[in-house]
Amino acid sequence: MEKKRTQLVDHNRVFTNVMVWPALIILLLTSLLPIIYVLITSMTDMTLITMNRGGTQWVGFKNYIDAIQDKDFMHSIWVTVKFTLLAVVSETVFGTLLALFLHGSGKPSKLLRTLFLFPMLCPPITITLIWQTMFSNSYGILNQILGVFGVAPVNWLQDINTAFYAVLWVDIWQYAPFVFLLVYVALCQMPQELHEAAALDGANSFQRLRHVTLPYLAKPMTVVILLRLIDTFRLFDKVNVLTKGGPYNSTRTITMYIYQRGYNDLDIGVTSATSILMTLLILLIAFPYIRSSFKQMVQRR
Known part of the structure; x- marks a missing residue:
């Protein structure tokens, strides 16, 4: 009997390896090798011209040093960090409150929930083009509304005072529903016994929210915030369509x-080189969560 059990375990182990290794090989070829190639090219003076003519030379960490000393690159980091913090905080607050x-x-109707999730379900480029039309200086609906009240048209996407916040609003409008969805699902899975026990102890609605609901939402909200931090840090499509990084690099991520x-x-x-630096910044953001998750996994074992 023990021999059959051992054979069954060995068979399952072989089957698992057969199923897992092809996926690992594909992951290696599609992820790790491109990263290695980028690391190598980041230490050369490769341009499109030298690549075609074969005149590429090894320069070591010169590209990294030049990038760190480049004021435009450091400014783009500041713009990205500022945008990410404002977007993630706003999306988390609005989505959680909703x-x-x-x-x-x-229980809200399915139609109401679908309407709230509609911005998230649309492709980002579609949402961006819609808002680009609404922000238009000549025929946008926002300026038409301002015109009704006698306010002069605002050049939302070309004014240094408004362009950054216009792009920020588009991102918040699209992804606050993402936070709403995950937090709402977590609330639906929350045991009602927790609220009932708190009510029996004399806790009012605000106290139950503060001491029961929010602590229960801590873990799912941590995941939501991490996902939004990483995704927002990689923002490109909205900036490219709406402002091209302008005006005066005010939206250049x-x-x-x-x-x-x-x-x-x-x-x-x-x-x-700058791509590698951006990847390191993203890993730095995700490191605390990865570390805590690894510790929890070790403790469970």
Whole structure:
């Protein structure tokens, strides 16, 4: 009997390896090898011209040093960090408040939930083009509304005072429903016994929210915030469509900087170096969560 059990375990182990290794090999070829290639090119003076002529030379960490000393690159980091913090905080607050409101007001209709989720379900480029039309200086609906009240048209996407916040609003409008969805699902899974026990102890609605609901939402909200931090840090499509990084680089994020250095300047070496630096910044953001998750996994074992 013990021999058959051992054979069954060995068979399952072989079957698992057969199913897992092809996926690992594909992941290696599609992820790790491109990263290695980018690391190598980031230490060369490769441009599109030298790549075609075969005149690429090894420069070591020069591209990294030049990027760190580049004021435009450092400014793009500041713009990205500022945008990410404002967007994630706003989306988390709005999405959580909406989820708490709908969950506390009874079971909302499917139509209402679909309307709230509509911005998230649409492709980002579609949402961006819609808002680009609404922000138009000549025929946009926002300026038409302002005109009704006698206010002069605002050049939303070309004014240095409004362009950044216009792009920010589009991102909040699209992804606050993402926070709403995950928080609402977590609220629906929350045991009602927790609220009932708190009510029996004399806790009012605000106290139950503060000491029961919010602590219960801590873990799912941590995941939501991490996902939004990583995704917002890689923002490109909205900036590229709405402002191209302008005016005066006020909306030039890291991804926009990398794109312009690669597409306009054809500088592959510097583009690779700045891409690696951006990846390191994203890993730095995700490191605390990865570390805590790893500790929890070890403790469970």
